[in-house]
Amino acid sequence: FPLSSTNSSPSTQSISATRTLPYTPAALYPIISDIDAYSSFLPYVLDSKVVERHPITSSPTYADLRIGFNPIDETFRSKVTCEEPSVVEADASGNGVFETLRTRWEIYPAAGLSLPTGETAGSVVDLKIDFGFSNPLYAALTQAVVPKVATVIIDAFERRAKELLEKK
Numbered sequence: 001f002p003l004s005s006t007n008s009s010p011s012t013q014s015i016s017a018t019r020t021l022p023y024t025p026a027a028l029y030p031i032i033s034d035i036d037a038y039s040s041f042l043p044y045v046l047d048s049k050v051v052e053r054h055p056i057t058s059s060p061t062y063a064d065l066r067i068g069f070n071p072i073d074e075t076f077r078s079k080v081t082c083e084e085p086s087v088v089e090a091d092a093s094g095n096g097v098f099e100t101l102r103t104r105w106e107i108y109p110a111a112g113l114s115l116p117t118g119e120t121a122g123s124v125v126d127l128k129i130d131f132g133f134s135n136p137l138y139a140a141l142t143q144a145v146v147p148k149v150a151t152v153i154i155d156a157f158e159r160r161a162k163e164l165l166e167k168k
Helices: 025-033 035-041 136-142 146-165
Strands: 003-007 013-021 045-053 060-069 072-083 087-091 098-109 123-133
Touching (some): 013 146, 025 087, 025 146, 035 045, 035 060, 035 146, 045 072, 072 098, 072 136, 123 146
Antiparallel strands (some): 003 013, 013 123, 045 060, 060 072, 072 087
16 A cells, blocks of 8 residues: 655655455444544554544544654644545644644545445555654654554554454
8 A cells, every 4th residue: 555754844744555455434433433442552642532522413523633753752632534445544633742733534435346235345544644843852852763653553554443343
């Protein structure tokens, strides 16, 4: 799957990963939007808790995440936007740790993969993370691991999807 790492400004970086999975967008969306479960399967996420939900849809609107990898161990709040069944975005920019931190998960039907019933047999999952540390020391210390982060996260998501969706 494609992986890219680019600099959009000297302090902001973008990383992304794309994966085609054999599940429908409707099956994958609840896994991506289940922020409370992130700490149980996503690397670098030490704790995750939805602190506010939309009054009508019950979708997460604010969540606290604690992330950790040497030398970072920080907790911050994200504003979450969910567009069922295809998009989950989180923005924690300006939180003291990150000058910029925006994550976007997008799920769409995989072209050409359909069942005899016409239902989509697979999905493409895109993960994009834009970030820039407020502390230049954090930026320097994480430079070597940054290109691997999106791959590690989407690998963990794929394992979680398989675990949850193939046991049914």
